[in-house]
Amino acid sequence: MRVLFVCLGNICRSPTAEAVFRQQLSAAGLDAQVAVDSAGTSDWHVGKPADTRTRLAAQRRGYDMTALRGRQVQVEDFSRFDLILAMDASNLAELQALQPADSHAQLDLYLRRYQLALDEMPDPYYGGEEGFEQVLDLAEQAAACLLAEVRGRL
Ligand code: 4NP
Numbered sequence: 705m706r707v708l709f710v711c712l713g714n715i716c717r718s719p720t721a722e723a724v725f726r727q728q729l730s731a732a733g734l735d736a737q738v739a740v741d742s743a744g745t746s747d748w749h750v751g752k753p754a755d756t757r758t759r760l761a762a763q764r765r766g767y768d769m770t771a772l773r774g775r776q777v778q779v780e781d782f783s784r785f786d787l788i789l790a791m792d793a794s795n796l797a798e799l800q801a802l803q804p805a806d807s808h809a810q811l812d813l814y815l816r817r818y819q820l821a822l823d824e825m826p827d828p829y830y831g832g833e834e835g836f837e838q839v840l841d842l843a844e845q846a847a848a849c850l851l852a853e854v855r856g857r858l
Pocket residue numbers: 711712713714715716717718748827828829
């Protein structure tokens with residue numbers, strides 16, 4: 705199974721979702737069975753490490769994001785991934801517009817899929833520290849739900 709997380713810049717929300725889910729997969733012993741990646745709808749931060757505030761907040765909770773680099777969603781992603789999870793409604797709309805007619809990838813809003821407190825992952829980029837903590841809180845809750853779904857599908 706292959707899962708792709710998508711946000712706007714691929715330096716805050718989707719790489720956090722990726723790092724948190726990777727850790728939960730690994731703890732469950734399922735990392736060899738599920739491929740995980742993240743990408744942005746924009747090309748603004750291609751090749752760049754995750755946002756410093758994102759990396760430091762993640763590091764405080766034991767997630768290592770140093771190896772991650774920004775990349776933009778490509779048309780090939782719609783054939784490579786089974787499940788493409790958008791962080792907000794605007795990311796989802798962009799993905800729906802890009803999806804080729806012959807792609808069987810399932811697109812969804814990550815938090816809404818699991819009926820968490822919010823439907824969308826709030827963009828922390830222009831806000832304060834608490835926004836990065838909130839992204840981590842939501843990513844941890846959603847990853848547990850996604851892990852349960854993956855267990856059922858494997
Ligand atoms: P992300 O956050 O989509 O969660 O990676 C953002 C990163 C960069 C920008 C906006 C949002 N930006 O305007 O450069």
